[in-house]
Amino acid sequence: MTAAIGHTSVLLALLLALCGMVAPIVGHRTGKAVFFAGTRAAILGQFILVTVAALALIYGLVTTDFSIQYVANNTTRATPIYYRVTGLWGALEGSLMLWEWILIIFSGLVAWTYKDRHRELMPWVLMIFSIVSAFFLGVLAFASNPFATVFPVPLDGRGLNPLLEDANMMSHPPLLYTGFVGLTVPYAFAMAALIVGKLDEAWIVTTRRWTITAWFFLTMGNLVGAYWSYHVLGWGGYWAWDPVENAAFMPWLPATAFLHSVQVQERRRMLKVWNLSLIVVAFSLTIFGTFLTRSGVLSSIHAFSNGPVGTIFLAFLAVILLASFGLLAYRADLLKGQPQLDSMVSRESAFLLNNVLLVSALFTIFLGTIFPLLSEAIAGTPVSVGAPYFNSAIVPLFLALVFLMAIGPMIAWRRASWDNVKRNFLWPAVASLIAASVVFAGWVRDFLPLLGVTLCAFVAASILFDTALAARARRRLAGEGIFRALRTLASRNQRRYGGLVIHLGIVLIALGIGGSMSYSIERQATLGRGETLTVGNYHIRFEGLRTIEQPTHYRVEGAFQVSHGARTIGMLSPALKFFPNQQAPVGRAVHRSTFSEDLYLILSGFSELEKNRATLKVLVRPLVVWIWLGGAVIALGTLVAIWPMKRKNGKLTDES
Amino acid sequence: MRFRRLILTFIIIVPLLTLLAYGFFRDPRYIPSPIVGRPAPQFTLTLFNGEKLNLADLRGKVVFVNFWASWCPPCLAEAKELEGTWRELKDRDVVFVGVQIQDTEKNGRAFVDEFKITYPNGFDATSKIAIDYGVWGIPESFFIDPDGRITYKHVGGLGPTIVAAKIGEAKQKIVSAKEGKGEYQPIR
Numbered sequence: 001m002t003a004a005i006g007h008t009s010v011l012l013a014l015l016l017a018l019c020g021m022v023a024p025i026v027g028h029r030t031g032k033a034v035f036f037a038g039t040r041a042a043i044l045g046q047f048i049l050v051t052v053a054a055l056a057l058i059y060g061l062v063t064t065d066f067s068i069q070y071v072a073n074n075t076t077r078a079t080p081i082y083y084r085v086t087g088l089w090g091a092l093e094g095s096l097m098l099w100e101w102i103l104i105i106f107s108g109l110v111a112w113t114y115k116d117r118h119r120e121l122m123p124w125v126l127m128i129f130s131i132v133s134a135f136f137l138g139v140l141a142f143a144s145n146p147f148a149t150v151f152p153v154p155l156d157g158r159g160l161n162p163l164l165e166d167a168n169m170m171s172h173p174p175l176l177y178t179g180f181v182g183l184t185v186p187y188a189f190a191m192a193a194l195i196v197g198k199l200d201e202a203w204i205v206t207t208r209r210w211t212i213t214a215w216f217f218l219t220m221g222n223l224v225g226a227y228w229s230y231h232v233l234g235w236g237g238y239w240a241w242d243p244v245e246n247a248a249f250m251p252w253l254p255a256t257a258f259l260h261s262v263q264v265q266e267r268r269r270m271l272k273v274w275n276l277s278l279i280v281v282a283f284s285l286t287i288f289g290t291f292l293t294r295s296g297v298l299s300s301i302h303a304f305s306n307g308p309v310g311t312i313f314l315a316f317l318a319v320i321l322l323a324s325f326g327l328l329a330y331r332a333d334l335l336k337g338q339p340q341l342d343s344m345v346s347r348e349s350a351f352l353l354n355n356v357l358l359v360s361a362l363f364t365i366f367l368g369t370i371f372p373l374l375s376e377a378i379a380g381t382p383v384s385v386g387a388p389y390f391n392s393a394i395v396p397l398f399l400a401l402v403f404l405m406a407i408g409p410m411i412a413w414r415r416a417s418w419d420n421v422k423r424n425f426l427w428p429a430v431a432s433l434i435a436a437s438v439v440f441a442g443w444v445r446d447f448l449p450l451l452g453v454t455l456c457a458f459v460a461a462s463i464l465f466d467t468a469l470a471a472r473a474r475r476r477l478a479g480e481g482i483f484r485a486l487r488t489l490a491s492r493n494q495r496r497y498g499g500l501v502i503h504l505g506i507v508l509i510a511l512g513i514g515g516s517m518s519y520s521i522e523r524q525a526t527l528g529r530g531e532t533l534t535v536g537n538y539h540i541r542f543e544g545l546r547t548i549e550q551p552t553h554y555r556v557e558g559a560f561q562v563s564h565g566a567r568t569i570g571m572l573s574p575a576l577k578f579f580p581n582q583q584a585p586v587g588r589a590v591h592r593s594t595f596s597e598d599l600y601l602i603l604s605g606f607s608e609l610e611k612n613r614a615t616l617k618v619l620v621r622p623l624v625v626w627i628w629l630g631g632a633v634i635a636l637g638t639l640v641a642i643w644p645m646k647r648k649n650g651k652l653t654d655e656s
Numbered sequence: 657m658r659f660r661r662l663i664l665t666f667i668i669i670v671p672l673l674t675l676l677a678y679g680f681f682r683d684p685r686y687i688p689s690p691i692v693g694r695p696a697p698q699f700t701l702t703l704f705n706g707e708k709l710n711l712a713d714l715r716g717k718v719v720f721v722n723f724w725a726s727w728c729p730p731c732l733a734e735a736k737e738l739e740g741t742w743r744e745l746k747d748r749d750v751v752f753v754g755v756q757i758q759d760t761e762k763n764g765r766a767f768v769d770e771f772k773i774t775y776p777n778g779f780d781a782t783s784k785i786a787i788d789y790g791v792w793g794i795p796e797s798f799f800i801d802p803d804g805r806i807t808y809k810h811v812g813g814l815g816p817t818i819v820a821a822k823i824g825e826a827k828q829k830i831v832s833a834k835e836g837k838g839e840y841q842p843i844r
Contacts, residue, residue, distance in 0.1 A: 291676070295679065295680065297676070297679025297680060297682075298679070310680065311680065314673070314676055314677060317673070317676075318669075318673045321669045321672075321673070322665070322666070322669055325665040325668075325669060326662055326665055326666075328665075329658070329661035329662045329664070329665045330658060330661075330662065332658070332661055333657075333658065370675065370676070373675055373676070373678060373679050373682075374675065376682055377675060377678050382682070
């Protein structure tokens with residue numbers, strides 16, 4: 001019954017999506033407004049039907065309705081209720097269902113928000129949404145059906161992949177999908193603007209908040225994924241340049257570039273074609289990511305199921321790329337007559353350079369990711385490139401980007417005067433040099449980390465310096481207190497100050513990545529009971545093993561007494577989890593974080609015969625915690641940027 | 657002008673899509689072994705009967721080396737076939753060697769007894785031999801010609817037809833261009 005309701009809803013929603021695709025075209029031909037209204041109704045109808053379908057699948061998962069194949073594959077009777085719900089995105093079919101659900105929520109929100117505005121654009125915007133929605137519904141209906149039934153009904157299910165039984169997996173996929181899907185909004189508006197031929201700044205101004213929101217979810221999705229990798233996978237790292245990780249990260253680069261370059265278009269009416277291209281690329285990459293993940297054309301540690309879905313996604317990607325860039329080429333005449341760059345020393349040139357760097361990073365990562373394909377197609381042998389390639393190519397680009405984070409927001413538009421440069425950057429430069437010499441005198445002697453610290457300090461100093469000057473001006477002008485002044489500043493220019501806070505968050509992440517990449521220590525040893533391993537200032541004594549029964553598995557825990565110098569820290573217990581359906585155990589590493597460094601313990605093995613011996617891997621990774629704190633700062637900055645602070649006649653304005 | 661731009665767009669996008677589509681026609685997990693065509697790494701294996709087998713002593717014969725484990729389903733499937741092939745070929749200057757890896761010796765002895773395996777078998781407790789041969793799946797098999805050179809590598813379970821054919825090739829010192837594949841079982 002549940003399966004029938006779900007599947008029927010998907011089919012009906014598909015029908016509506018197809019109507020929504022056609023209605024604007026008919027409306028345009030016949031000139032009857034009723035067809036435009038029909039597109040909206042189709043979106044609303046899809047919203048209801050897809051919600052019914054998604055809830056049906058969740059209901060099936062929660063009530064362990066094993067007559068549904070998907071439920072049987074991803075839950076067991078022993079699975080706790082919250083992991084039954086997260087089973088929605090535990091495998092391909094459910095993930096696509098979630099994707100479609102988020103997409104249709106976004107479409108509904110857009111349709112509702114702009115019901116009285118953008119009369120010319122909206123039918124086409126909703127048509128683009130309907131096309132994307134029809135694609136996903138088609139996949140759900142025919143290629144990857146989450147409501148496929150199984151007979152005879154199994155007595156118990158197979159259960160979730162054990163690595164997904166983790167609190168972070170509750171948030172990582174939905175965050176990432178929300179980020180991916182959110183990019184559909186600016187993409188749909190861009191396409192609508194191209195179709196109508198109304199290529200002024202309207203589509204950019206309208207989608208600004210949506211783009212920042214999508215960017216935020218994309219950032220968080222990647223960070224939570226990195227945290228999950230660090231916290232659960234038990235290898236002590238948070239990023240491995242695996243194809244699937246790259247697939248999640250790649251849309252972030254053009255999205256970030258877009259957030260910056262649209263400001264140039266708003267201000268100077270430049271980069272029109274560039275902005276349209278960026279958003280097409282960003283949106284295409286979200287589809288490319290799913291293609292890469294689900295097609296199995298590249299080998300990845302993320303072992304996802306293959307099937308016909310890969311081919312279908314590639315076909316859709318082809319349609320998007322050819323149609324979007326085809327339309328762009330067709331409309332290019334309308335995009336001519338842009339102003340020229342006035343000076344190389346200006347904000348627009350800084351933003352342009354930022355874009356060049358981000359797109360170079362995208363190209364580098366894209367090339368590295370598909371390199372095995374490329375080399376086999378050309379040379380006949382697959383050659384993979386790994387972390388060394390990515391690190392050596394990406395680190396310099398990102399260091400340059402960090403430098404630009406200090407320059408871009410402070411330098412003047414059009415043509416910066418020497419005075420402007422001196423006023424904004426002299427003191428921050430002095431401050432960063434002082435910071436660099438302190439760090440140099442303290443411990444950091446290697447070039448790249450030292451450069452990184454200097455640049456980070458430069459960015460932080462320039463932001464604090466600029467904000468302090470502006471706050472002081474307000475205090476003089478309006479006699480406001482310091483907090484009141486900061487509040488006024490932020491609400492008067494939310495995007496600027498939100499952006500600056502986000503930049504501070506990025507600086508923290510850069511510090512965390514730099515510290516943990518450059519100065520990690522790693523040791524492994526087999527210890528008998530009572531023996532001690534010393535790593536850095538940490539002394540780790542092995543106290544013994546114990547076995548614990550859990551609902552879905554049993555775990556073997558090692559107890560390790562840890563002290564730092566003379567100070568006792570306490571007992572840390574990394575474990576190995578044994579699941580009945582899995583051949584190999586799943587590691588459960590533990591880490592203890594401080595602001596200066598993380599201690600990370602991995603139980604790599606123990607002897608079955610001698611209960612008193614265990615092999616332990618220990619990592620000391622400096623500054624890792626700042627990566628996660630940087631994420632929190634970015635969240636704060638995003639709030640500053642998009643929180644509806646300024647109201648005009650009780651209505652939100654688009655200018656904030 | 658407009659037409660030229662459209663063509664240009666296609667020229668950029670179509671090859672990219674073609675490359676991605678090409679991905680469907682290849683196996684991403686395929687890693688060609690650099691060892692095929694090179695001299696086989698030397699090893700000394702302590703057999704289950706206590707004797708020592710030295711690969712160097714087998715120069716002049718065709719050697720078939722099979723890496724296996726008692727827990728691996730394709731190994732169970734091929735065990736009988738391999739023993740049968742061994743009985744047919746053992747008088748023709750051919751030696752079969754079974755190297756048990758990623759397992760316990762006790763299970764290995766039970767496995768050899770169960771399938772009444774008569775060719776030399778031993779346990780590579782430290783996986784040193786497996787590492788030297790670049791084994792990354794179980795089972796994997798190597799064919800070594802009378803000059804001590806590896807002529808063929810097979811990943812996964814083997815049947816008598818391929819074993820006999822590849823032993824024939826090894827006798828004539830013919831090196832296969834590509835490794836073979838069968839049922840695949842990764843080491844975890």
